[in-house]
Structure formats: structure tokens, C-alpha cells
Amino acid sequence: MGFQQIGICDTDLSDQEPLLQAWLDNQYHGEMDWMARHGMMRARPHELLPGTLRVISVRMNYLPARAAFASTLKNPRLGYVSRYALGRDYHKVLRSRLKQLGEKIRAWCGQANYRPFVDSAPILERPLAAKAGLGWVGKHSLILNREAGSWFFLGELLIDLPLPVDGAVKEECGKCVACITTCPTGAIVAPYTVDARRCISYLTIELEGDIPEALRPLIGNRIYGCDDCQLICPWNRFSQLTDEADFSPRAALHAPELIDLFHWDEARFLRVTEGSAIRRIGHLRWLRNIAVALGNAPYEPAVLSALQSRSGENALLDRHIQWAVGEQLARREAQSVKVQTAQQQRLVRSIEKGLSRDA
Structure with missing residues (x-):
């Protein structure tokens, strides 16, 4: 058997x-x-x-x-x-x-x-x-x-x-x-x-x-x-x-790839999961789960775009998309601050070197 x-x-x-x-x-x-x-x-x-x-x-x-x-x-x-x-x-x-x-x-x-x-x-x-x-x-x-x-x-x-x-x-x-x-x-x-x-x-x-x-x-x-x-x-x-x-x-x-999965329509989801245990959760919950995973991914414009592309399809999905978008925007802001801080540190070091030469 x-x-x-x-x-x-x-x-x-x-x-x-x-x-x-x-x-x-x-x-x-x-x-x-x-x-x-x-x-x-x-x-x-x-x-x-x-x-x-x-x-x-x-x-x-x-x-x-x-x-x-x-x-x-x-x-x-x-x-x-x-x-x-x-x-x-x-x-x-x-x-x-x-x-x-x-x-x-x-x-x-x-x-x-x-x-x-x-x-x-x-x-x-x-x-x-x-x-x-x-x-x-x-x-x-x-x-x-x-x-x-x-x-x-x-x-x-x-x-x-x-x-x-x-x-x-x-x-x-x-x-x-x-x-x-x-x-x-x-x-x-x-x-x-x-x-x-x-x-x-x-x-x-x-x-x-x-x-x-x-x-x-x-x-x-x-x-x-x-x-x-x-x-x-x-x-x-x-x-x-x-x-x-x-x-x-x-x-x-x-x-x-998460982004690829998030673009699946229901027909493709059903086709790929035919005969699979995954099909039982349905396309909506599949997208809900992927939205959360995208929210946990590193910031990328493509991730943000993918999330926003499905906005307005369903109230349950929207709530998870909104959360994920918020997480992505927070990471983008953190990256921006990090870049600015690094630039400021380089500028300070450059000024200090110049002052040292003048002295």
C-alpha cells in the first residue's frame, strides 16, 4: 500500500x-x-x-x-x-x-x-x-x-x-x-x-x-x-x-516569488492548486496571506505597486493590503533616514578633514 x-x-x-x-x-x-x-x-x-x-x-x-x-x-x-x-x-x-x-x-x-x-x-x-x-x-x-x-x-x-x-x-x-x-x-x-x-x-x-x-x-x-x-x-x-x-x-x-503569486487571478489559483490541499483556503485567503508576507518583505517600489494594484477588490483583503502598504512605507522612510544620516556623516568627516588641513 x-x-x-x-x-x-x-x-x-x-x-x-x-x-x-x-x-x-x-x-x-x-x-x-x-x-x-x-x-x-x-x-x-x-x-x-x-x-x-x-x-x-x-x-x-x-x-x-x-x-x-x-x-x-x-x-x-x-x-x-x-x-x-x-x-x-x-x-x-x-x-x-x-x-x-x-x-x-x-x-x-x-x-x-x-x-x-x-x-x-x-x-x-x-x-x-x-x-x-x-x-x-x-x-x-x-x-x-x-x-x-x-x-x-x-x-x-x-x-x-x-x-x-x-x-x-x-x-x-x-x-x-x-x-x-x-x-x-x-x-x-x-x-x-x-x-x-x-x-x-x-x-x-x-x-x-x-x-x-x-x-x-x-x-x-x-x-x-x-x-x-x-x-x-x-x-x-x-x-x-x-x-x-x-x-x-x-x-x-x-x-x-511573492509578487508573482499576488498577481494570480482566481482561475490561475484554481488551476495550479487543482488536487492540492491549498485549494481549500480559496483565492481570497491565499491573497490575504501573500499580502501579509509582502508587508514583511524589504521595501521595493515593485512590492508597493503590487499591493496597491489589488486595492479595492475585497474588504478583508483591503485591510491586509493597507497594513502591508503601511509597513512598506515605514521601511522606505527608514531607508531614507538611513541614507540621509550616512550622507551627513560623510559630510561631517569631510569638513573635519578640511579643518584639520587648515590647522
Whole structure:
């Protein structure tokens, strides 16, 4: 099926229910109302598919070769897209494979009821993956694996067969807090706890309205998602590259020029993102994110012109354009002051040299 690992566990996640409730009570889910909509069903897989006895958890690597993390993030004129979203929508890929796996099991056993899930239903996939032995939950809340780091997708197959279960593995984060300290917006508010309202992935993907102004400068050139907590993790020294062609980066999304992206009309956005996870945010939020990134870019007349070219198209976009234009103008003024100061210093030095000769 192309999975790198599978594990099996029962459906008992009762220990996760108080943790989930506390997370919801703190409003860490932000505008993701669907996180609270189904109550504790997320911790009760057997309620999603009555008769479920086991959960088969799978993982599939997605890290592409030549991911170009540093070269893209360090160039503020380029747009950074989270590496998981550079290729085909993983929901479709994994769900198709899980369905095939379910059919193979059914054919072998004669009968079996199953249901595949890929980040698409009220289910706590990371606690299930940890319970099934695929890894442990890191302090950034992602699953970590000794041999593969964290650059992989998760999927689940609920099934009504009493399969033998696997055991959980030992947590090995130790005293490391690299992911917590490196998060650009301080979204990891405590070990294993993420406040989505501050997370760049949430702000650029899930949030439908305005990105809070205080967080915009911290987003940098990240226009869809963020990988910082994974990039800094020592366990990702052991990460494995994907061999799935579907996860190969699309050229138009791999280190693209921000100005070019901002000129895309909706037709081109839909064409380039066909079959991609990026399409779900829509053209408007795509432009909103790029406007913020342009606001964080060094001052250039071309950047200012690009921002002003889309003014008046939409109220939400306008608010982010106005902020970005303000940031660009402030940098232009700062550059002007710096140039003037340098000129004055040169003039003073020239006068001092002249006075010295006269003396």
C-alpha cells in the first residue's frame, strides 16, 4: 500500500478526554468550531463506526528531496508553503490506500466492516497513532518516530475485527524544548499544548477572517502553514524522504516569488492548486496571506505597486493590503533616514578633514 509503518490499538482513549476538554475550555481551538461540535466523540472511535474493535494506524512519509527549507525561508521575497502541501492532497492519497487495505482485509477474512479516516472526521489520530506504537507525541503535539522523525502523514482504518494490538513506545523528547522556543508566534504554550489561535498554520489555513495585526510581522514569508517546530527537532535528523510521486513539489509552489503569486487571478489559483490541499483556503485567503508576507518583505517600489494594484477588490483583503502598504512605507522612510544620516556623516568627516588641513 506504500505505507512506511502500521500499528494496531483498541479504541479506549478515555485518558484523553479530560485533556481534550481542557484544551477546548481554554479556547485553544479558535474558530475551529468543529473541534467542539462532536463533544467527546473524538476520543471514542467506536461511536464513529458502531462495532469497531480496533484502529489500524498508518504513516506515510511526505518529505520531498531538495525541500529547500532554508533557502526559501531566508529569502523574504519568496513565499514559503509548508512542505506537506507542495504536492497532491494527502487526504486523497491516504484515503484511497486505506480503502484498498480495508478491501484486502475484507477479502481475506470473508467479511469485515471498516471505515478509513485521514484528518477528515472527529477522531484523535495522534493519540491513536501513539497507542498503536507509531511513535510518541512530541512537545509540539506531533508524532515523533525514532527512525523517521515527524515528516509523515497519519491515517486510520476503523475495523470490527479483534486484531492483536501493538504497544506504545517510550517518549524520548527528554528535556529538549527546541520546538517551544523556536515557534515564531509562541503558539506552543506548554509542552504538548498548542494554542491554535497563535499557530501560523491555523492563521494561514483555518482562520477565515483577519489575521491579528500583532502576529502579522511574526509570520514572515510563510503563506501556507509553518514547519519551524519540525525543522528544529533533533529527531528529524533521521527523517526519511518520500518515494511517492504524488508528493513531489509543484514547480509553481516551490519557492515562488511573492509578487508573482499576488498577481494570480482566481482561475490561475484554481488551476495550479487543482488536487492540492491549498485549494481549500480559496483565492481570497491565499491573497490575504501573500499580502501579509509582502508587508514583511524589504521595501521595493515593485512590492508597493503590487499591493496597491489589488486595492479595492475585497474588504478583508483591503485591510491586509493597507497594513502591508503601511509597513512598506515605514521601511522606505527608514531607508531614507538611513541614507540621509550616512550622507551627513560623510559630510561631517569631510569638513573635519578640511579643518584639520587648515590647522
